[in-house]
Amino acid sequence: MSLVAPFLALLVIGAIAAYHRLRLAPAVALMASALVAAWLLGASPVATIVAAVLLALVAVPLLVPAVRIPLITRPLLAVYTKILPPLSETERVALEAGTVGWEGQLFSGKPDWRVLMNQPKPTLREDEQAFLDGPVEELCRMTNDWEITHTEADLPPHLWEYIKKNKFFGMIVPKEYGGLGFTALGNHKVIQKLASVSSVVSSTVGVPNSLGPAELLMHYGTQEQKDYYLPRLADGREVPCFGLTGPWAGSDATSIPDFGIVTMGDWNGARVVGVKLTFDKRYITLAPVATLIGLAFRMYDPERLLGDKEDIGITLGLVPRETPGVDIGRRHFPLNSTFQNGPVIGREVFIPLSQLIGGEAFAGKGWQMLVECLSIGRSITLPSTASGGAKMGAIVTGAYARIRKQFGLSIGRFEGVEEALARIAGNAYTISALAEAAAAAVARGELPAVPSTIAKYHCTEMGREVIKDAMDVHGGKGIILGPRNYLGRQWQASPISITVEGANIMTRTLMIFGQGAILCHPWVLKEMKAAGNADREQGLRDFDAALFGHIGFAISNAVRSFWFGLTGARFGAAPGDAYTRRFYRKLNRYSAVLALMADTSMLLLGGKLKFKESLSGRLGDVLSQLYIASAVLKRYDDEGRPQADQPLLAWSFHDSMHKIETALSAALRNFPVRPVGWLLWALVFPLGRRAEAPGDRLSHRAASLLMVPNEARDRLAVGVFTTPGEFNPAGRINSYLPKVVAAEPIERKFLKAVKNSRLRTLDYAAQLEEGVREGWITADERRQLEELREMTIDTISVDDFDAEQLRATAYRPTPEQVAAREAA
Known part of the structure; x- marks a missing residue:
């Protein structure tokens, strides 16, 4: 020894x-x-x-630096420079465009939880809350989604007028330009509430307040452009759209074939220098009704009218609809959601340089502008839409599962249905927290490049799972379209959110970890900048500091990963209370594991890592779930740690941990360098995998919260439109829940009496009358049962139509065609 x-x-x-x-x-x-x-x-x-x-x-x-730098650092810098993958200009811009927030702490392997806990609780301003309680509530009340999606295939004129009059298109426009000047959080809350009623209304309002002319003008527009366009965008005189996606390059702005040639042309009666545009865009939301088109194109100057450079680069411009050569007006038909979407085509469309966003000074800077603003837009519209749909889906499905009975039992009491309800409840709780966290990051002034992709991807994916489970619980009620159906259009629209603003497959496998590994890592970007420093000696010193900081960082994460794995993360400093402290410790463990896996992958694979999309996607899942669990814990803490919410918190957290271990297991089992994968497994899972998906007891508790009035359910419903009304069947069903629960004991008593007695009638109303006469129930109880019957009928009823009502008007046969068919 x-x-x-x-x-x-x-x-x-x-x-x-x-x-x-x-x-x-x-x-x-x-x-x-x-x-x-x-x-x-x-x-x-x-x-x-x-x-x-x-x-x-x-x-x-x-x-000893005098020994270390010449003998160790200099040779390693030479090797590093050779293996360092070249960064394209577009990649460099993307990395420099975003800011790093809490996700950087998660990549550190040792999160400083004070950073998260010190973030202020997201709170609306008084004017934002008043707008939600007033114009937003009224717009929801006015919205007839069946009329929009089936009858009109558009918002009816009175809704368009109301939206413009109340400046829904100008929520993000500063007040000095006639807008509402809302924060990102206020924007999020409005979109969330509208989405709980109609995805068409939410997307119509969301797009002008997301990536588009207003956002770009606010950040980069000339003063003249701001003074003219922002007031018109705020009050609806201008309806905007933004043309990025095309048939040949999708949303890849760096590869778009649309071009503009610098030349002389006529504009408002004067001969000026401008750009002659040729473009072909598709999938452009609001294009068919837009009056102002934002456009991304590659700008060329073959005659050198602006300088010595021919290929100026990606540029953004503003094209009024009436500009000669613009072809706009026809529509796409996106999965029967019927929001305004269509192609925009232009041939030799001339605009002056003054119509470039930011003027001539920003020519060629379009990619940077798009990257910076995309992170803002991606953080709000789609996560908020998913949150509104999921929260509404959760509360109405819980109510439906309590009201709808089979075999004399509420269907929510069946374990198969209970599993679906638990997933709905847990995912809705998670989506709500994640969407609010992303909006809060923007409201704090961050440019959350990585969190925005996490929020977009996971909110829309979980939202799709919620609507899928809700459809399964509703059964026939969900698949029969009509004014009573509040799920069918959400089901049809769910793939749209998955697809737009960066398809989810690419978002997961290329963007989340691809950006996060460099942007959020505490040392990698510093090493890359040091290696590329034109001042060789300064670069060497910077590289030395970063390199040995990185080596110590890697060793620390290996030790922390092994220790946490060996002890089950039961020890260590962590915030929270007696209930949540164990959760924070688990996040400490997987933060260290993520940092270890990222370092090992980048060291061994180098530039090849960007092509290992399965590995990148799995590591992105780990980062995402760490961020999601942090957002959920922060939300729980902000709300005062309510005990009633613990089943939802626990379901969400255990689901995230199970997904983390599943992703890590797949990454390690398929690691490109197999022996290293085995070694990492020993460090990460020294005692094997332990995290499990939420169990049956926890799922029962989470599901039960949706089927009975309680404070946790009420908190989950905050922010969605629950007011009962003619056009809001989901709100009506939700309002029935307290009365249904109160009437159930009476119903059981009555049914037991009926079963044990010889009745002279089979009619329900007559049975109730006989029940009162025989003393089984009182007159007041009969009225409760009659009301219960009416509520149940309204809950389970579906619509039916004459055949002619379902035939598309544009394709109805003429009388002559009908006669010809009958004759044949």
Whole structure:
């Protein structure tokens, strides 16, 4: 034992120093002290001397810059420069466009939870809350989604007028330009509430307040452009759209074939320098009704009218609808959601340089402009839409599952249905927290490049799962379209959110980890910048600091991953209360694992990592679930840690941990360098996988919350339109729940009496009358049962139509065609 003790002392003290991330000098001092202590306690002198020599051989070169930099750092910089994957200009712009928030802490392997907890609770301003309680509530009340999606295939004129009059299109426009000047949180809350009623209305309002002319003009427009266009956009005189996606390049602005040639042309009676545009765009929301088209194109100057550069690059312009050469007006038909969407085509469309967003000074800077604004738009519209749909789906499905009975039992009491209800409840709770977290990040002034992709991808994916489960619970009620159906159009529209603003497959496999691994990592971007520094000596010094900081970081994460895996993350400093502290410790564990996996993958694969999309997607899942679980815990903390919400919190958290371990398992089992994958498995899962999906007992508790009035259910319903009304069948069904629960004991008593008695009639109304006469129930109880019958009928009823009502008017045969068919 005396021979092993010195080496064991080095190992243990070194591991403790790495765990706590001590700097090298104090760590070496501690290890040297441990060797002295081992010698004094009787360790072998020879072993102690050997251990001390080994410590000195490693520590001295690292501690002395005059030795370390020429002998170690300079050669490693030469190797690093050779293997460093070249960054294209578009990749460089994308990396520099975003800011790093809480996601950077998650990538650190040792999150500072004070950063998250010190973020202010998201709170609406008084004017934003008043707008939600007034114009938004009224717009929801006016909305007849069946009329919009089936009869009119558009918003009716009175809705268009109301939206414009109340400046729904100008929510993000500053007040000095006639807009409402809402924060990102206010924007989120409006879209969420509208989405709970109609995805067509929410998308119609959401697009002008997302990526488009207003957002771009606010950030980059000239003062003249702001003064003219922003007031017109705010009050609806101008309806905007933005043309990015085309047939040949999708949303890849760097590859678009649409072009503009700098030339002379006529504009408002004057001969000016401008751009002659040729473009072919599709999938452009609001295009058929737009009066102002934002356009992305590649700008060329073959005659060198603006300078020495021919290919100026991606540029953004503003094209009024009436400009000669613009072809707009026909519509796409997106999965029967009928929001305004269509192609925009132009041939030799001339606009002056003053119509470039930002003027001539921003020519060629379109990609940077798009990347910076996309992270804002992607954080709001689609996550908010998913949140509104999911929250409404949860509360109405819970009510339906309580009211609808089979075999004398509410269908929500069947375990198969209960499983679906638990997923609905947990996912709706998660989506709500994640969508609000993304909006809050924008409201704090961040440009959340990575969180925006996480929110977009996971909110829309979970939203699709919620509507799928809700459809399964509703059965026939969900698949029969009509004014009473509140799920069918959501079901049809769910793939739209999956597809737009970056298809989810590409978002997951290319963007989340692809951006996060470099942008959020505490050392990689510093190393890359140091390696590319034109001042070689300064670059060498910067690289030295980053490199050895990175090495210590990697060793620390390996130690932390193994220790947390060995102990089940039961120890360590963590915030929260007695209930949630264990959750934070698990996040500490997987933060360290993510950092370890990211470092190993980047070291071994280098530039090839961007082509390992399955690995990138799985590591992106880990980062995403860490961010999601953090958002859920922060939401729970902000709301005062309500005990009633614990089943929803626990379901969401355990679901995230199960997904993290599933992603890590797949990444390790398929790691491109197999021996390294085996070694990483031993560090990450020294005792095997332990995280499980939410169990049956927890799922029962979560599902039960949706089927009975309670404070957790009420909190989940905050922000959606629950007011009962003619056009809001979901709101009506939700309003029935307290009365149904109150009437159930009476119903059971009556049915038991009926079963044990000989009745002279089979008619329900007559049975009730007989029940009162025979004393089974009182007159007041009869009225409750009659009301229960009416509520149940309204809940389970579906619509039917004459055949002519379902035939598309544009394709109805003429009388002559009918006669010809009959004659044939």
